Amino acid sequence: MKQNRRTILQPPSPPLAPAGLPRTRPAAGPPPSHRPLITGSFLDIQHVNNWDAQHWIDECREWQDENWEAIVADMRAMGLDTVILTNCALWGRPLYPANRRTVGLQWPLPCPDPVGAIIRACEKHGLGIYLGLGAFGRYSLNANPDLSPEHDTWLASMAHDLREKYGRYRALRGFYLSAEAHAAKGGGLFEPADCARTAQFVKAIRERVPGAKLMMSPAHLGRPRPGQRDALRRQLEQLNVDIVAYQDHAGFEKLYPELDFNEAAEGYRLIKPLHEQAGQELWVNCEVFEYTAKRPDGRRICTPCSFARLQRQLRAAAPVADKLIIYQYQGLMNKRSKQVNIGAPGTDALHDAYLRFRAKTLAS
Secondary structure, eight states, X not given: OOOOOOXXXXXXXXXXXXXXXXXXXXXXXXXXXXXXXXXXXXXXXXXXXXXXXXXXHHHHHTOOHHHHHHHHHHHHHTTOOEEEEOOSEETTEESSOOOTTTTOOOOOOXXXXXXXXXXXXXXXXTOXXXXXXXXXXXXXXXXXXXXXXXXXXXXXXXXXXXXHHHTTOTTEXXXXXXXXXXXXXXXXXXXXXXXXXXXXXXXXXXXXXXXXXXXXXXXXXXXXXXXXXXXXXXXHHHHOOSEEEEEOOGGGTTTOTTSOHHHHHHHHHHHHHHHHHTTOEEEEEEEOEEXXXXXXXXXXXXXXXXXXXXXXXXXXXXXXXXXXXXXXXXXXXXXXXSSSOOOOTTHHHXXXXXXXXXXXHHHO
Protein backbone atom coordinates (compact mmCIF):
# COMPACT_ATOMS: atom_id res chain seq x y z
CA MET A 1 0.00 0.00 0.00
CA LYS A 2 1.27 3.46 -0.83
CA GLN A 3 2.26 5.33 2.32
CA ASN A 4 2.52 9.09 2.07
CA ARG A 5 3.40 11.30 5.02
CA ARG A 6 3.90 15.03 5.16
CA THR A 7 6.06 15.74 8.20
CA ILE A 8 8.84 18.12 9.05
CA LEU A 9 11.48 16.42 11.18
CA GLN A 10 11.28 17.97 14.61
CA PRO A 11 12.61 16.23 17.71
CA PRO A 12 11.42 14.55 19.79
CA SER A 13 10.05 11.90 17.45
CA PRO A 14 8.99 8.31 18.16
CA PRO A 15 11.41 5.56 17.21
CA LEU A 16 10.68 3.51 14.15
CA ALA A 17 7.85 1.08 14.76
CA PRO A 18 8.78 -2.59 15.18
CA ALA A 19 8.82 -4.59 11.98
CA GLY A 20 5.30 -5.42 10.84
CA LEU A 21 3.64 -2.52 12.70
CA PRO A 22 3.02 0.60 10.62
CA ARG A 23 3.75 3.86 12.40
CA THR A 24 0.92 6.20 13.21
CA ARG A 25 0.79 9.09 10.78
CA PRO A 26 2.13 12.16 12.63
CA ALA A 27 0.63 15.60 12.37
CA ALA A 28 2.10 18.02 9.88
CA GLY A 29 4.89 20.18 11.26
CA PRO A 30 5.31 23.92 10.93
CA PRO A 31 6.13 25.47 7.58
CA PRO A 32 9.80 26.03 6.74
CA SER A 33 11.33 29.25 8.10
CA HIS A 34 12.94 30.06 4.74
CA ARG A 35 16.11 31.11 6.50
CA PRO A 36 19.12 30.16 4.36
CA LEU A 37 20.59 27.91 7.06
CA ILE A 38 21.91 24.36 6.94
CA THR A 39 20.08 21.89 9.19
CA GLY A 40 21.36 18.52 7.96
CA SER A 41 24.34 16.83 6.37
CA PHE A 42 25.48 13.58 4.88
CA LEU A 43 28.11 11.59 6.75
CA ASP A 44 29.95 8.51 5.52
CA ILE A 45 31.86 5.80 7.34
CA GLN A 46 33.66 4.86 4.13
CA HIS A 47 32.92 6.47 0.77
CA VAL A 48 32.64 4.15 -2.23
CA ASN A 49 35.22 6.24 -4.15
CA ASN A 50 38.48 6.73 -2.28
CA TRP A 51 39.47 9.53 -4.66
CA ASP A 52 36.36 11.66 -4.03
CA ALA A 53 36.92 11.37 -0.28
CA GLN A 54 40.70 11.62 -0.28
CA HIS A 55 40.72 14.29 2.44
CA TRP A 56 38.84 12.19 5.01
CA ILE A 57 38.45 8.52 4.06
CA ASP A 58 41.76 7.22 5.43
CA GLU A 59 41.46 8.90 8.81
CA CYS A 60 37.81 7.90 9.23
CA ARG A 61 38.70 4.28 8.54
CA GLU A 62 40.59 4.31 11.86
CA TRP A 63 37.97 6.19 13.88
CA GLN A 64 36.53 4.80 17.10
CA ASP A 65 33.30 5.61 18.94
CA GLU A 66 34.74 8.81 20.45
CA ASN A 67 35.68 10.19 17.04
CA TRP A 68 32.20 9.62 15.64
CA GLU A 69 30.66 11.21 18.72
CA ALA A 70 32.96 14.23 18.38
CA ILE A 71 31.95 14.98 14.79
CA VAL A 72 28.24 14.53 15.57
CA ALA A 73 28.58 16.92 18.53
CA ASP A 74 30.29 19.45 16.26
CA MET A 75 27.49 19.15 13.71
CA ARG A 76 24.94 19.87 16.42
CA ALA A 77 26.96 22.89 17.58
CA MET A 78 26.77 24.25 14.02
CA GLY A 79 22.97 24.10 14.13
CA LEU A 80 22.37 20.77 12.37
CA ASP A 81 19.56 18.51 13.57
CA THR A 82 19.79 15.74 10.98
CA VAL A 83 22.46 13.25 9.87
CA ILE A 84 22.08 11.20 6.70
CA LEU A 85 24.45 8.24 6.87
CA THR A 86 25.30 7.79 3.22
CA ASN A 87 25.81 4.03 3.24
CA CYS A 88 25.70 1.24 5.81
CA ALA A 89 27.60 -1.06 3.45
CA LEU A 90 30.55 -0.78 1.09
CA TRP A 91 30.49 -2.66 -2.21
CA GLY A 92 27.87 -5.04 -0.83
CA ARG A 93 29.50 -5.70 2.56
CA PRO A 94 27.90 -4.23 5.70
CA LEU A 95 29.78 -1.68 7.80
CA TYR A 96 28.09 -2.88 10.98
CA PRO A 97 27.60 -6.31 12.65
CA ALA A 98 24.80 -7.35 10.33
CA ASN A 99 22.84 -10.56 9.99
CA ARG A 100 25.39 -12.60 8.07
CA ARG A 101 22.81 -14.78 6.37
CA THR A 102 20.62 -11.99 4.96
CA VAL A 103 22.98 -8.98 4.71
CA GLY A 104 26.52 -10.35 4.77
CA LEU A 105 29.86 -10.47 6.56
CA GLN A 106 30.88 -7.16 8.13
CA TRP A 107 33.66 -5.15 6.53
CA PRO A 108 36.44 -5.19 9.17
CA LEU A 109 37.18 -1.81 10.76
CA PRO A 110 38.87 -0.86 14.04
CA CYS A 111 35.51 0.42 15.36
CA PRO A 112 33.39 -2.70 15.97
CA ASP A 113 30.10 -0.94 15.15
CA PRO A 114 30.46 2.51 13.56
CA VAL A 115 26.77 2.64 12.61
CA GLY A 116 25.80 2.06 16.22
CA ALA A 117 28.37 4.62 17.39
CA ILE A 118 26.91 7.30 15.12
CA ILE A 119 23.32 6.52 16.13
CA ARG A 120 24.20 6.67 19.83
CA ALA A 121 25.96 10.00 19.26
CA CYS A 122 22.87 11.36 17.50
CA GLU A 123 20.71 10.13 20.36
CA LYS A 124 22.95 11.81 22.94
CA HIS A 125 23.19 15.15 21.14
CA GLY A 126 19.61 15.40 19.89
CA LEU A 127 19.95 14.78 16.15
CA GLY A 128 17.79 12.59 13.96
CA ILE A 129 19.41 10.13 11.57
CA TYR A 130 18.51 8.43 8.30
CA LEU A 131 20.47 5.23 7.63
CA GLY A 132 21.75 4.67 4.09
CA LEU A 133 20.54 1.48 2.43
CA GLY A 134 23.52 0.42 0.33
CA ALA A 135 25.94 0.80 -1.17
CA PHE A 136 25.78 -2.17 -3.49
CA GLY A 137 28.41 -0.57 -5.72
CA ARG A 138 28.55 2.99 -6.96
CA TYR A 139 25.85 5.42 -5.86
CA SER A 140 24.65 6.27 -9.35
CA LEU A 141 22.05 3.84 -10.69
CA ASN A 142 23.31 4.27 -14.24
CA ALA A 143 26.83 3.36 -13.05
CA ASN A 144 25.62 0.02 -11.67
CA PRO A 145 24.79 -2.06 -14.74
CA ASP A 146 25.68 -5.23 -12.82
CA LEU A 147 22.97 -4.99 -10.17
CA SER A 148 22.31 -8.58 -9.21
CA PRO A 149 18.86 -10.19 -9.09
CA GLU A 150 19.37 -10.29 -5.32
CA HIS A 151 19.87 -6.51 -5.05
CA ASP A 152 16.32 -5.55 -4.04
CA THR A 153 16.04 -8.36 -1.51
CA TRP A 154 19.43 -7.39 -0.07
CA LEU A 155 18.40 -3.74 0.39
CA ALA A 156 15.12 -4.75 2.03
CA SER A 157 16.90 -7.22 4.30
CA MET A 158 19.34 -4.50 5.34
CA ALA A 159 16.48 -2.14 6.21
CA HIS A 160 14.84 -4.86 8.30
CA ASP A 161 18.12 -5.77 9.99
CA LEU A 162 18.95 -2.13 10.79
CA ARG A 163 15.54 -1.56 12.31
CA GLU A 164 15.83 -4.74 14.36
CA LYS A 165 19.23 -3.63 15.72
CA TYR A 166 18.72 0.12 16.14
CA GLY A 167 14.96 0.75 16.05
CA ARG A 168 14.87 1.32 19.81
CA TYR A 169 16.72 4.63 19.39
CA ARG A 170 14.55 7.72 19.10
CA ALA A 171 17.20 9.26 16.85
CA LEU A 172 16.39 6.82 14.05
CA ARG A 173 13.99 8.63 11.72
CA GLY A 174 14.09 6.47 8.62
CA PHE A 175 16.21 5.27 5.73
CA TYR A 176 18.08 6.90 2.89
CA LEU A 177 18.23 5.27 -0.55
CA SER A 178 21.90 5.40 -1.51
CA ALA A 179 21.20 4.66 -5.18
CA GLU A 180 20.78 7.96 -7.04
CA ALA A 181 18.23 8.51 -9.80
CA HIS A 182 19.13 10.83 -12.67
CA ALA A 183 17.29 13.33 -14.81
CA ALA A 184 16.19 12.40 -18.30
CA LYS A 185 18.03 14.01 -21.20
CA GLY A 186 16.82 17.58 -21.49
CA GLY A 187 15.66 17.67 -17.85
CA GLY A 188 12.22 18.07 -16.36
CA LEU A 189 11.67 14.37 -15.64
CA PHE A 190 13.51 11.48 -14.09
CA GLU A 191 15.16 8.98 -16.40
CA PRO A 192 12.30 6.44 -16.78
CA ALA A 193 14.58 3.44 -16.18
CA ASP A 194 15.95 4.97 -12.96
CA CYS A 195 12.44 5.82 -11.81
CA ALA A 196 11.17 2.30 -12.46
CA ARG A 197 14.21 0.71 -10.85
CA THR A 198 13.88 2.85 -7.72
CA ALA A 199 10.15 2.16 -7.44
CA GLN A 200 10.89 -1.55 -7.66
CA PHE A 201 13.28 -1.66 -4.72
CA VAL A 202 11.21 0.84 -2.71
CA LYS A 203 8.34 -1.65 -2.96
CA ALA A 204 10.59 -4.41 -1.62
CA ILE A 205 11.80 -2.18 1.24
CA ARG A 206 8.31 -1.09 2.24
CA GLU A 207 7.20 -4.72 2.42
CA ARG A 208 9.95 -5.47 4.96
CA VAL A 209 9.79 -2.23 7.01
CA PRO A 210 6.21 -0.94 6.77
CA GLY A 211 5.75 2.52 8.17
CA ALA A 212 9.39 3.54 7.73
CA LYS A 213 10.15 6.98 6.34
CA LEU A 214 12.21 6.86 3.13
CA MET A 215 14.29 9.62 1.56
CA MET A 216 16.22 9.87 -1.67
CA SER A 217 18.61 12.48 -3.07
CA PRO A 218 18.38 12.42 -6.87
CA ALA A 219 19.79 14.75 -9.47
CA HIS A 220 17.86 17.98 -9.84
CA LEU A 221 15.54 18.18 -12.82
CA GLY A 222 16.27 21.71 -13.95
CA ARG A 223 13.18 23.70 -14.87
CA PRO A 224 10.40 21.34 -15.99
CA ARG A 225 8.31 22.53 -18.89
CA PRO A 226 4.53 22.89 -18.41
CA GLY A 227 3.84 19.86 -20.58
CA GLN A 228 6.02 17.66 -18.37
CA ARG A 229 4.32 18.28 -15.05
CA ASP A 230 1.62 15.62 -15.26
CA ALA A 231 4.24 13.04 -16.19
CA LEU A 232 6.45 14.19 -13.32
CA ARG A 233 3.56 13.97 -10.86
CA ARG A 234 3.05 10.34 -11.92
CA GLN A 235 6.76 9.66 -11.49
CA LEU A 236 6.74 11.10 -7.96
CA GLU A 237 3.81 8.89 -7.07
CA GLN A 238 5.58 5.91 -8.62
CA LEU A 239 8.71 6.53 -6.55
CA ASN A 240 6.63 6.38 -3.34
CA VAL A 241 9.20 8.01 -1.04
CA ASP A 242 8.57 10.51 1.73
CA ILE A 243 11.44 12.95 1.15
CA VAL A 244 13.12 14.03 -2.08
CA ALA A 245 16.33 16.00 -1.45
CA TYR A 246 17.43 17.28 -4.84
CA GLN A 247 21.17 17.66 -5.42
CA ASP A 248 21.82 21.22 -6.53
CA HIS A 249 24.96 20.15 -8.49
CA ALA A 250 26.81 23.33 -7.58
CA GLY A 251 29.92 21.22 -7.08
CA PHE A 252 30.02 20.55 -10.80
CA GLU A 253 29.20 24.02 -12.12
CA LYS A 254 32.74 24.66 -13.37
CA LEU A 255 32.77 21.36 -15.28
CA TYR A 256 29.19 21.45 -16.53
CA PRO A 257 27.85 25.03 -16.62
CA GLU A 258 24.44 23.78 -17.71
CA LEU A 259 23.94 22.36 -14.20
CA ASP A 260 22.86 25.77 -12.93
CA PHE A 261 21.73 25.74 -9.30
CA ASN A 262 19.78 28.96 -9.83
CA GLU A 263 17.75 27.34 -12.61
CA ALA A 264 17.33 24.30 -10.37
CA ALA A 265 15.92 26.56 -7.64
CA GLU A 266 13.37 27.96 -10.08
CA GLY A 267 12.48 24.37 -10.88
CA TYR A 268 11.87 23.59 -7.19
CA ARG A 269 9.31 26.39 -7.09
CA LEU A 270 7.49 24.95 -10.07
CA ILE A 271 7.40 21.37 -8.82
CA LYS A 272 6.81 22.01 -5.10
CA PRO A 273 3.01 21.68 -5.54
CA LEU A 274 3.53 18.27 -7.17
CA HIS A 275 5.50 17.08 -4.15
CA GLU A 276 2.79 18.41 -1.84
CA GLN A 277 0.16 16.50 -3.80
CA ALA A 278 2.26 13.35 -3.41
CA GLY A 279 2.68 13.96 0.33
CA GLN A 280 6.43 14.44 -0.02
CA GLU A 281 8.84 16.89 1.59
CA LEU A 282 11.13 18.72 -0.83
CA TRP A 283 14.61 19.17 0.59
CA VAL A 284 17.59 20.63 -1.22
CA ASN A 285 21.02 19.02 -0.98
CA CYS A 286 23.52 21.84 -1.40
CA GLU A 287 26.93 20.61 -2.52
CA VAL A 288 29.74 22.29 -0.58
CA PHE A 289 32.55 20.90 -2.73
CA GLU A 290 34.44 21.77 -5.86
CA TYR A 291 35.24 18.92 -8.24
CA THR A 292 38.01 20.47 -10.29
CA ALA A 293 41.17 19.35 -8.43
CA LYS A 294 42.84 16.19 -9.75
CA ARG A 295 45.21 13.60 -8.38
CA PRO A 296 48.31 12.70 -10.40
CA ASP A 297 46.38 9.74 -11.85
CA GLY A 298 43.72 12.09 -13.26
CA ARG A 299 40.88 11.24 -10.87
CA ARG A 300 39.06 14.23 -9.44
CA ILE A 301 38.75 14.86 -5.71
CA CYS A 302 36.32 16.83 -3.57
CA THR A 303 37.67 20.05 -2.08
CA PRO A 304 35.77 22.76 -0.15
CA CYS A 305 33.94 25.43 -2.12
CA SER A 306 34.15 29.11 -1.31
CA PHE A 307 31.67 30.44 1.21
CA ALA A 308 30.54 33.06 -1.30
CA ARG A 309 29.26 30.31 -3.56
CA LEU A 310 27.63 28.38 -0.72
CA GLN A 311 25.84 31.52 0.41
CA ARG A 312 24.39 31.94 -3.09
CA GLN A 313 23.25 28.31 -3.07
CA LEU A 314 21.52 28.63 0.29
CA ARG A 315 19.78 31.86 -0.66
CA ALA A 316 18.59 30.37 -3.96
CA ALA A 317 17.08 27.25 -2.38
CA ALA A 318 15.77 28.57 0.95
CA PRO A 319 12.53 30.20 -0.29
CA VAL A 320 11.05 26.87 -1.37
CA ALA A 321 12.93 24.08 0.43
CA ASP A 322 11.38 22.36 3.43
CA LYS A 323 14.92 21.70 4.62
CA LEU A 324 18.46 22.58 3.51
CA ILE A 325 21.06 19.84 3.83
CA ILE A 326 24.60 19.59 2.51
CA TYR A 327 27.08 17.18 1.06
CA GLN A 328 28.88 17.37 3.33
CA TYR A 329 30.12 18.61 6.70
CA GLN A 330 32.67 15.79 7.09
CA GLY A 331 36.00 16.58 5.43
CA LEU A 332 34.75 19.70 3.64
CA MET A 333 33.56 22.16 6.29
CA ASN A 334 34.11 20.46 9.64
CA LYS A 335 35.71 21.91 12.73
CA ARG A 336 39.17 20.36 13.02
CA SER A 337 40.31 18.92 16.34
CA LYS A 338 42.37 16.08 17.74
CA GLN A 339 39.38 13.74 17.44
CA VAL A 340 38.07 15.14 14.15
CA ASN A 341 41.42 15.01 12.35
CA ILE A 342 40.18 15.49 8.79
CA GLY A 343 39.84 18.20 6.19
CA ALA A 344 41.28 19.73 3.05
CA PRO A 345 42.81 23.15 2.46
CA GLY A 346 39.85 25.49 2.85
CA THR A 347 37.87 23.34 5.30
CA ASP A 348 38.49 25.66 8.26
CA ALA A 349 37.75 28.80 6.24
CA LEU A 350 34.39 27.43 5.04
CA HIS A 351 33.44 26.29 8.54
CA ASP A 352 34.28 29.63 10.17
CA ALA A 353 32.68 31.75 7.44
CA TYR A 354 29.43 29.80 7.70
CA LEU A 355 29.33 30.15 11.49
CA ARG A 356 29.68 33.94 11.16
CA PHE A 357 26.91 33.98 8.53
CA ARG A 358 24.67 31.79 10.70
CA ALA A 359 25.10 34.02 13.75
CA LYS A 360 24.32 37.13 11.70
CA THR A 361 21.27 35.47 10.12
CA LEU A 362 19.86 34.33 13.47
CA ALA A 363 20.39 37.81 14.92
CA SER A 364 18.60 39.59 12.09
